[in-house]
Amino acid sequence: MNGKDGGEREMTRAQAPAAFEKFLRGRGLKLTRPRWVILEAALDRRDHFSADELADRLRKNPRPVSKASVYRTLALLKESGLLEEHDFGGGRKFYEQALGRTHHDHLVCIGCGQITEFQNPRIEHMQDQVTEREGFVSVFHSLKIFGYCRACRKRGVSADPQTAHLPREIVGIHGSTT
Amino acid sequence: MNGKDGGEREMTRAQAPAAFEKFLRGRGLKLTRPRWVILEAALDRRDHFSADELADRLRKNPRPVSKASVYRTLALLKESGLLEEHDFGGGRKFYEQALGRTHHDHLVCIGCGQITEFQNPRIEHMQDQVTEREGFVSVFHSLKIFGYCRACRKRGVSADPQTAHLPREIVGIHGSTT
DNA sequence: TCTGAGATTGAGACTGATTCTCAATATCAT
DNA sequence: ATGATATTGAGAATCAGTCTCAATCTCAGA
Numbered sequence: 001m002n003g004k005d006g007g008e009r010e011m012t013r014a015q016a017p018a019a020f021e022k023f024l025r026g027r028g029l030k031l032t033r034p035r036w037v038i039l040e041a042a043l044d045r046r047d048h049f050s051a052d053e054l055a056d057r058l059r060k061n062p063r064p065v066s067k068a069s070v071y072r073t074l075a076l077l078k079e080s081g082l083l084e085e086h087d088f089g090g091g092r093k094f095y096e097q098a099l100g101r102t103h104h105d106h107l108v109c110i111g112c113g114q115i116t117e118f119q120n121p122r123i124e125h126m127q128d129q130v131t132e133r134e135g136f137v138s139v140f141h142s143l144k145i146f147g148y149c150r151a152c153r154k155r156g157v158s159a160d161p162q163t164a165h166l167p168r169e170i171v172g173i174h175g176s177t178t
Numbered sequence: 179m180n181g182k183d184g185g186e187r188e189m190t191r192a193q194a195p196a197a198f199e200k201f202l203r204g205r206g207l208k209l210t211r212p213r214w215v216i217l218e219a220a221l222d223r224r225d226h227f228s229a230d231e232l233a234d235r236l237r238k239n240p241r242p243v244s245k246a247s248v249y250r251t252l253a254l255l256k257e258s259g260l261l262e263e264h265d266f267g268g269g270r271k272f273y274e275q276a277l278g279r280t281h282h283d284h285l286v287c288i289g290c291g292q293i294t295e296f297q298n299p300r301i302e303h304m305q306d307q308v309t310e311r312e313g314f315v316s317v318f319h320s321l322k323i324f325g326y327c328r329a330c331r332k333r334g335v336s337a338d339p340q341t342a343h344l345p346r347e348i349v350g351i352h353g354s355t356t
Numbered sequence: 357t358c359t360g361a362g363a364t365t366g367a368g369a370c371t372g373a374t375t376c377t378c379a380a381t382a383t384c385a386t
Numbered sequence: 387a388t389g390a391t392a393t394t395g396a397g398a399a400t401c402a403g404t405c406t407c408a409a410t411c412t413c414a415g416a
Contacts (some may be wrong), residue, residue, distance in 0.1 A: 030363060030412050052402065066366045071403065089265050091374085092402060107314050116312055123304050127323060130296050135328030136285050143321045145305060150313030208383050208392055230373065244395045249374065269402085270373060357416100364411065369404105376399065383392075
């Protein structure tokens with residue numbers, strides 16, 4: 001799962017609440033109970049999750065949190081750098097933890113919805129060449145490769161590229177470095 | 179604008195209606211007036227356009243076409259391979275002509291919304307390496323680099339990456355090969 | 357600990373793109 | 387021309403996400 005994990009990840013996880021509080025204070029914002037609940041819920045996730053799925057879950061909590069707060073707080077967590085936002089198409093955004101993680105791109109299986117991460121410094125480097133040539137300053141980028149994963153191929157799952165639709169549910173996630 | 183243009187492009191444009199009709203027939207679908215109107219309108223565009231913008235325009239035509247038909251027909255044009263669909267974020271999809279064009283990726287300026295196209299065979303090649311290594315079969319991919327274009331930089335337009343929002347209006351398009 | 361200015365919350369209305377519904381209409385092989 | 391089917395259009399529905407605003411918290415200062 002993306003190289004060495006555990007120790008390093010746990011450390012950043014432990015630091016996250018303090019980092020978020022600092023971020024909030026720096027903006028004159030308050031650390032409220034709903035924000036805390038949402039932060040904790042987000043930190044508990046190791047996968048890619050959507051705002052409304054999280055909102056649904058938290059709405060049923062012993063300490064319910066409203067949909068509006070979930071959306072608002074996820075936006076703050078993104079701005080603070082604790083979460084990263086991804087758009088895999090399909091009309092909804094997904095979030096994943098960012099702290100202590102390095103940049104990576106995604107393979108998205110249109111058969112089962114599984115997401116596999118990958119890193120490729122050479123691709124990144126060539127992107128820099130492209131932007132430089134254009135006088136463009138890159139702020140962020142997104143590279144997603146859609147297709148069929150090994151498991152789906154084995155199962156014989158494949159469809160017409162034109163009619164294949166993007167998964168609305170992110171089923172799982174595999175990490176892969178290089 | 180993306181290499182040699184004109185002659186070749188015009189040829190494919192002339193062939194497009196026949197190609198679409200063939201596609202429709204192959205599916206037992208009919209070539210109706212609204213579909214024809216929408217096809218022509220789409221072929222007249224050289225830029226990236228959204229469905230609802232086109233629908234708005236056609237709704238005011240001497241021969242009005244309904245929003246529903248525009249959405250339905252653009253989907254068919256995409257399936258037929260005449261149009262390509264892009265999601266630049268911002269909650270709406272954009273279309274561009276695909277016939278006679280080669281694959282390319284996009285630089286999206288978050289300052290002015292301008293889209294610049296680029297091609298880089300080496301990046302494509304490395305993507306192949308990545309998918310192969312994962313046992314993944316690529317069906318399509320999307321590489322978008324968001325940032326500030328040369329013009330925006332000159333104008334001093336730049337914003338906090340976290341608060342920068344994606345353009346809802348695609349302002350223009352520049353092609354660039356390599 | 358109390359207080360008040362100001363930030364935040366939650367319920368639900370709203371938005372905006374896109375899709376769906378379905379009765380009326382158009383298409384085209386025969 | 388005819389009829390079996392596909393298609394259309396107007397508006398309702400959907401769906402993620404945002405907004406509104408009165409009631410409610412937070413927290414720095416007294």
